[in-house]
Amino acid sequence: MAPVGGTPKPPKKGILERLDSGEIVIGDGGFVIALEKRGYVKAGPWTPEAAVEHPEAVRQLHREFLRAGSNVLQTFTFYASEDKLENRGNYVSDKISGQKVNEAACDIAQEVSQEGDALVAGGVSQTPSYLSCKDKAEVKAIFQKQLEVFVKKNVDFLIAEYFEHVEEASWAVEVLKESGKPVAVSLCIGPEGDMHGIPPGECAVQLVKAGLEPRILTRWDVQKYAREAYNLGIRYIGGCCGFEPYHIRAIAEELAPERGFLPEASEKHGSWGSGLSMHTKPWVRARARKEYWENLLPASGRPYCPSMSKPDAWGVTKGAAELMQQKEATTEQQLKELFEKQKFKSSMVA
Structure with missing residues (x-):
């Protein structure tokens, strides 16, 4: 029984x-x-x-x-x-x-x-x-x-x-x-410890003068970190303050081939932005690949930082072929065409 x-x-x-x-x-x-x-x-x-x-x-x-x-x-x-x-x-x-x-x-x-x-x-x-x-x-x-x-x-x-x-x-x-x-x-602790007589206020002033901007790791940063840690032989990987569930999902997605499965939360998410292939805007669909996120430059949101000085918008609007919506999933050929156009647009901005 x-x-x-x-x-x-x-x-x-x-x-x-x-x-x-x-x-x-x-x-x-x-x-x-x-x-x-x-x-x-x-x-x-x-x-x-x-x-x-x-x-x-x-x-x-x-x-x-x-x-x-x-x-x-x-x-x-x-x-x-x-x-x-x-x-x-x-x-x-x-x-x-x-x-x-x-x-x-x-x-x-x-x-x-x-x-x-x-x-x-x-x-x-x-x-x-x-x-x-x-x-x-x-x-x-x-x-x-x-x-x-x-x-x-x-x-x-x-x-x-x-x-x-x-x-x-x-x-x-x-x-x-x-x-x-x-x-x-x-x-x-830092590379040289943590208490060397420099007051916190003075540290903050020096960092601001140097242009350092605090930011939370993106999921893409974490995926790269997980892969490098794994390659070093580390088998227990997690996070601390500021690590949200999406950071943990990024680790699980990056190491899915080794673990043999994806987490439940990946059901609504595509690794390395692959889910963006269904986005309405072509320049966003063009981000649906690993190479885009691996080469993304960190940005603070201030004027002249990468995200502000090099916008992704392609100058297309209502009626453009790239904006025509479809019920079917974006095809591999359509994505390939977008990737090529993205490379061309990037070269023009540069």
């Missing part, structure tokens, strides 16, 4: 088992920035009480990353240490506490992970206690409280992320290793 509820799912392969077998593991993206943009996280404190206050928002973002191709759902526990919640005025003992936020975050991630073949990773990050020069025992005690929840909720592995001081990162790893679960760690 089959068990009630149907055939049970086979046990999930762990993170080390997947990597040892050569499997490509795709992480998820950034929760803090995404949920701040959606109005559930306060810019500045960046604390994750939304797991308690708005669990449906956290659940939905997990689901979007899973649908986009993620194999790992990291608990929304960034800055979820007790001292951080207290430090930024978000601690309310009967509603919001380190334990309640961490437990809620684990429950949500575990719930959504059952909708696919995804692992759950418990995460810790840097603490105000370390910045306030608390001793090693006090800082490790902060991590220990979070670890107790992760062990209780039986997450699959642990991540110590976004540490600006390697000493604190080492202390976090020492605590997390007590669980006996696999542990990963990442640092937030």
Whole structure:
């Protein structure tokens, strides 16, 4: 007789088992920035009480990353240490506490992970206690409280992320290793470190004078990044702050040949812009190929940047053959003609 509820799912392969077998593991993206943009996280404190206050928002973002191709759902526990919640005025003992936020975050991630073949990773990050020069025992005690929840909720592995001081990162790893679960760690540092006496204001002035413009990676940048990372032998690829589900989908699409399948979210999307072949405007249809996006120049939106000084419009309007609409999919021959016209237009502008 089959068990009630149907055939049970086979046990999930762990993170080390997947990597040892050569499997490509795709992480998820950034929760803090995404949920701040959606109005559930306060810019500045960046604390994750939304797991308690708005669990449906956290659940939905997990689901979007899973649908986009993620194999790992990291608990929304960034800055979820007790001292951080207290430090930024978000601690309310009967509603919001380190334990309640961490437990809620684990429950949500575990719930959504059952909708696919995804692992759950418990995460810790840097603490105000370390910045306030608390001793090693006090800082490790902060991590220990979070670890107790992760062990209780039986997450699959642990991540110590976004540490600006390697000493604190080492202390976090020492605590997390007590669980006996696999542990990963990442640092937030530049090529020369992060604290060399240059004030943030002076850094900002120098960057503005140099013309540096902050921008979010495009899906095309991410596809190239995923391919280069894979070629280097990296098999666990994900993102952090600013990484949206479409970035994760880009990784999954780029590595689909190696993985053997596309994510569910690709149903409405064509890799490298191929879906644009159905666009009404010919100059947009001409972008429906990998070469266009690989050679696209970064643009800030300011005057004289590539997107402003070299517009794609071809000067055709109503009645032009290229604008005549059809119900059928654009043919290969039609696309070829558009690609050739695009090359001609580009050479004329240059």
